[in-house]
Amino acid sequence: MNRYRLMLIGLLIPTLLMIPYSVISFYTDFANKNPDPLSVTVEFRGKSYDAVEGKKAFEQYQCMGCHTIVGNGAYFAPDLTRAYKRFGENDAALAGFMLSGTPAKGMPPMSGRGMGDEDAYRVVAFLKYTDRLDTNGWPGEGSWDRDGSPDSAGAKKLIGADIWQIILGILLFNLMVFAVILNYERGKEDAGRRKHE
Amino acid sequence: MSEAAMEYPSRARTKKYFTGAVLLFVFQLILGILMGIEFVSRDVSLLPFTFDIYKSLHLNVMILWLLLGFVGGVYYLLPAEVGRDIRYPKLIDVQFWFMLLAGIGIIVSELFFTGRNWWLVEGREYVEAGRFWDILLTLGLLTVVLNIVATVLGGKRKMSAPMLVLCWGAVGSVLMYVPGEIWFNSLVAAEYFRWWVVHYWVEATFELIAAGVMALVLLSMTDVRRKMIEKYLAIEVALILLTGIIGQGHHYYWIGTPGFWLFLGGLFSALEPVPLFLMVWSAYKDLKENKKPVANSVALYMIIGASLGNLLGAGVWGFIHTLPQVNFFTHGTQVTASHAHFATPGTYLFLVLGMAYIAVPAPSGRTTFPQSRGKLGFWLLVLGFLNMIIALLAAGIVQVYLQRIQGVSFMDVQNMLLPFYGWRMIGGAIVLAGGLVIAFDMLMLGRNKGQDID
Ligand SMILES: [Fe+2]
Numbered sequence: 001m002n003r004y005r006l007m008l009i010g011l012l013i014p015t016l017l018m019i020p021y022s023v024i025s026f027y028t029d030f031a032n033k034n035p036d037p038l039s040v041t042v043e044f045r046g047k048s049y050d051a052v053e054g055k056k057a058f059e060q061y062q063c064m065g066c067h068t069i070v071g072n073g074a075y076f077a078p079d080l081t082r083a084y085k086r087f088g089e090n091d092a093a094l095a096g097f098m099l100s101g102t103p104a105k106g107m108p109p110m111s112g113r114g115m116g117d118e119d120a121y122r123v124v125a126f127l128k129y130t131d132r133l134d135t136n137g138w139p140g141e142g143s144w145d146r147d148g149s150p151d152s153a154g155a156k157k158l159i160g161a162d163i164w165q166i167i168l169g170i171l172l173f174n175l176m177v178f179a180v181i182l183n184y185e186r187g188k189e190d191a192g193r194r195k196h197e
Numbered sequence: 198m199s200e201a202a203m204e205y206p207s208r209a210r211t212k213k214y215f216t217g218a219v220l221l222f223v224f225q226l227i228l229g230i231l232m233g234i235e236f237v238s239r240d241v242s243l244l245p246f247t248f249d250i251y252k253s254l255h256l257n258v259m260i261l262w263l264l265l266g267f268v269g270g271v272y273y274l275l276p277a278e279v280g281r282d283i284r285y286p287k288l289i290d291v292q293f294w295f296m297l298l299a300g301i302g303i304i305v306s307e308l309f310f311t312g313r314n315w316w317l318v319e320g321r322e323y324v325e326a327g328r329f330w331d332i333l334l335t336l337g338l339l340t341v342v343l344n345i346v347a348t349v350l351g352g353k354r355k356m357s358a359p360m361l362v363l364c365w366g367a368v369g370s371v372l373m374y375v376p377g378e379i380w381f382n383s384l385v386a387a388e389y390f391r392w393w394v395v396h397y398w399v400e401a402t403f404e405l406i407a408a409g410v411m412a413l414v415l416l417s418m419t420d421v422r423r424k425m426i427e428k429y430l431a432i433e434v435a436l437i438l439l440t441g442i443i444g445q446g447h448h449y450y451w452i453g454t455p456g457f458w459l460f461l462g463g464l465f466s467a468l469e470p471v472p473l474f475l476m477v478w479s480a481y482k483d484l485k486e487n488k489k490p491v492a493n494s495v496a497l498y499m500i501i502g503a504s505l506g507n508l509l510g511a512g513v514w515g516f517i518h519t520l521p522q523v524n525f526f527t528h529g530t531q532v533t534a535s536h537a538h539f540a541t542p543g544t545y546l547f548l549v550l551g552m553a554y555i556a557v558p559a560p561s562g563r564t565t566f567p568q569s570r571g572k573l574g575f576w577l578l579v580l581g582f583l584n585m586i587i588a589l590l591a592a593g594i595v596q597v598y599l600q601r602i603q604g605v606s607f608m609d610v611q612n613m614l615l616p617f618y619g620w621r622m623i624g625g626a627i628v629l630a631g632g633l634v635i636a637f638d639m640l641m642l643g644r645n646k647g648q649d650i651d
Contacts, residue, residue: 003431010435014442030455062320065249071529078607106239113312138451142604153608158237
């Protein structure tokens with residue numbers, strides 16, 4: 001077969017398939033398992049905030065730079081998909097946690113980034129919405145089912161004692177790789193010399 | 198080479214793309230080290246900025262230098278292929294400074310405006326740069342496409358297959374930036390299309406660039422027949438697209454999309470290593486047939502490193518957690534971090550460095566140059582990344598077991614992972630040493646020949 005035709009087929013078949021798959025993913029009964037983000041709201045001081053505003057705030061304050069949401073993002077902090085459930089569906093507790101953070105454990109107070117009560121409640125509405133997403137069972141059962149309270153474990157720090165426990169292992173690993181590299185370069189030099197002779 | 202440089206004067210203009218890329222790479226490494234410190238300390242008052250800021254910059258700076266490297270690569274390789282110089286040579290300079298200024302804008306926004314303005318910082322992984330910068334960069338990159346198209350249309354010769362693949366990869370990369378910039382109310386839709394940017398970059402369009410560049414570099418450095426090198430290219434490209442485009446499904450398991458993606462994503466992404474294996478295999482066969490001594494062995498090291506890193510990092514490390522049955526447990530853990538730190542530098546870092554070692558010395562008047570510094574840098578990078586990859590993989594396996602299977606709380610598990618994070622930092626320090634060696638070498642090779650002291 002002509003090689004250009006082969007490449008074109010490789011491009012066109014899956015591209016054309018992506019269209020129906022994407023349509024099925026969003027515009028059929030399959031997709032209706034998720035709530036409409038506009039209809040998920042929380043109340044604060046008589047005002048109502050929805051998950052769409054919340055999504056924008058969530059992006060703006062860069063929660064995904066430390067946390068994961070539906071498992072995507074950074075692995076520095078716990079996944080937030082089910083955070084609403086974890087906090088016992090308590091809007092005030094969740095908003096308060098965000099605003100004050102836990103600085104010793106790596107969560108900065110969001111008030112330091114200019115977050116006020118309003119934005120905090122917007123994000124709460126967003127987390128309420130993500131809690132209701134049908135994620136095919138992910139993340140399953142576990143500590144994220146904890147009810148109503150944040151993680152009670154403190155953050156330890158890496159101290160000398162930890163390092164010494166593994167430093168020999170690291171050294172060994174590196175010596176091994178190093179030996180392989182050296183051997184390879186030597187072998188090449190030898191081969192080069194032999195060619196000259 | 199130097200004749201070619203005279204024939205195509207715009208080639209000299211691409212040098213700064215590569216030195217710029219390498220310097221930004223070093224900056225990315227420093228950001229990585231700062232993130233490593235955050236992981237072992239966690240105290241938000243220890244460093245001037247918080248983890249998320251370093252992380253976003255770590256990614257955005259990488260995207261920037263990848264784009265610089267790829268655009269520079271296309272500009273460097275295209276003239277000889279179509280038999281004419283770049284249509285608008287001045288644009289090459291303008292676009293470089295434009296991208297650099299946009300980069301500075303992104304960095305300043307991230308440092309000082311996170312949380313303040315959504316148009317400046319958007320905080321979504323990989324596309325953290327705010328909407329304003331996204332749009333600006335896309336427009337800038339479209340002028341690159343324009344320049345490529347204008348050059349190709351006015352060409353004297355028909356493009357060879359590898360160059361065509363490379364151009365399609367470059368144009369596709371620009372186009373694929375767009376889906377990530379559309380606003381969706383639904384998180385599911387937003388994530389769905391955010392992955393169009395990320396996945397279609399690293400598993401489709403960038404792969405095409407890699408395949409094209411590898412073929413062109415082997416063509417220019419060896420005496421292997423063109424037919425032989427192009428023989429596998431079409432099959433590789435067809436397979437990359439066939440597996441990669443629907444392989445997208447491996448990002449759609451748990452984000453709120455329908456369950457049929459578990460089947461589609463699992464099936465197609467499990468096949469993704471096949472074209473990568475083919476790439477290594479064909480390169481191996483080409484080099485075995487080659488009789489010509491390769492003068493620029495650093496560039497060859499990098500290119501071979503890229504094909505092996507692609508197979509192992511993207512192929513094997515991707516395969517181990519791409520099946521939904523496994524991914525259910527590994528999704529969102531350090532296993533993914535291990536994979537990312539193998540696949541991305543393993544493939545695209547070495548690819549860009551390989552091009553840099555071809556495109557920087559020649560226009561400076563160097564046909565031959567000492568290879569030892571480049572090799573030292575290469576091996577330091579390999580050694581450092583291997584440490585990091587293994588440490589993160591071990592951390593990931595422990596994390597999967599404790600947190601995802603036993604249900605131990607996140608922070609408890611993080612405390613137990615500290616020794617692995619320490620190990621990762623050592624790997625990072627070795628990588629930084631390698632990066633510095635390469636950057637120094639690049640600056641030395643980039644000086645014009647007359648300025649040589651030695
Ligand atoms: Fe992917």
